[in-house]
Amino acid sequence: MTEADVSGLDMDMVSPRTNRDTLERDVPAKRLENDAKLREIYKFGRKLGQGSFGVVYEATHIGTQTKWAIKEVCRPAQAGSSKVEMLEHEIDILKQVNHDNIIHLKEVYETPRMMYLVTELCDGGELRHLLQRKRFFTEDETRHIICSLADAVAYLHKRIMHRDLKLENILVKKSPDVDDNDRINIKVTDFGLSAKTGVGIENIMKEACGTLGYMPEMMSGRGYSLWCDVWSIGVVMYMLCGEPPFVSRKKANLLDEIMKKEVTFIQPIWATVSDAKNILTCLLKTDPAYRMSANQLLENPWIT
Numbered sequence: 001m002t003e004a005d006v007s008g009l010d011m012d013m014v015s016p017r018t019n020r021d022t023l024e025r026d027v028p029a030k031r032l033e034n035d036a037k038l039r040e041i042y043k044f045g046r047k048l049g050q051g052s053f054g055v056v057y058e059a060t061h062i063g064t065q066t067k068w069a070i071k072e073v074c075r076p077a078q079a080g081s082s083k084v085e086m087l088e089h090e091i092d093i094l095k096q097v098n099h100d101n102i103i104h105l106k107e108v109y110e111t112p113r114m115m116y117l118v119t120e121l122c123d124g125g126e127l128r129h130l131l132q133r134k135r136f137f138t139e140d141e142t143r144h145i146i147c148s149l150a151d152a153v154a155y156l157h158k159r160i161m162h163r164d165l166k167l168e169n170i171l172v173k174k175s176p177d178v179d180d181n182d183r184i185n186i187k188v189t190d191f192g193l194s195a196k197t198g199v200g201i202e203n204i205m206k207e208a209c210g211t212l213g214y215m216p217e218m219m220s221g222r223g224y225s226l227w228c229d230v231w232s233i234g235v236v237m238y239m240l241c242g243e244p245p246f247v248s249r250k251k252a253n254l255l256d257e258i259m260k261k262e263v264t265f266i267q268p269i270w271a272t273v274s275d276a277k278n279i280l281t282c283l284l285k286t287d288p289a290y291r292m293s294a295n296q297l298l299e300n301p302w303i304t
Helices: 082-094 127-134 139-156 227-239 251-260 268-272 276-283 294-299
Strands: 029-031 042-051 054-061 067-074 105-110 114-120 170-172 186-188
Touching: 042 067, 067 082, 082 105, 082 114, 127 170, 139 186, 139 227, 139 276, 139 294, 227 276, 227 294
Parallel strands: 029 105
Antiparallel strands: 042 054, 054 067, 067 114, 105 114, 170 186
16 A cells, blocks of 8 residues: 555544535545554554553554544454444444534554554543543533534434443543633544434334443333433533432442432532523433423523
């Protein structure tokens, strides 16, 4: 493979407010003879993270000296592996989205042993880690993060349900101390559990996936729809103040806690918060029929 094969692959990200109905992007997918060939294109740097499906590294494109993130996933020996299927599904979804607050897929490489996803680099790491360092976010910081997250979800909900929105799956583009005006700019990532959907009762799903605290109705056995993502926005928003909205020492009791109790605001920090509490009450309705939508959240005076 020559440098010409990989040069000029940078794609301008279209603003969500100027083009929300982008058709599938042409994401280059290339097969390489072996893993060493990729090291002739990218110089791998520090490890950014590791999950159950692979490792993410910072990498520099040798020809352009631009920095990217590369997710490296080992191909299992057996055919039809769920790990590979989820990765291929994630690639399919990322090719169909183009939004400022959703991770941008640049290109894909395959070798006999590995699959590699090249995405934009988010130096700030996971939002969860930033929250752990700060302990809590200010109301203005929370407003900016939730506005960005709701905008991404409203965009996705035209045809896609994420199904695993949580602090770990929201990346920070740059550390706040080097970001524009110290704004915390986020990117939604990890679309391995996402699903294409539409409108109507036929799109009620039964498959249990995601994380219980963020997706309780998935675990209830009663079916769920894209409204589960809105609940997740509420959980993320609540947790940005430093605590989860529902707590139980046993997972078996957590679903019961969520389904039977209203969200409360007993921590001292909530005394300093304005209309955000009203929004959280609307987002964290156990009955999705009474839950605020992502678009309604974007139109709320607390956001605007």
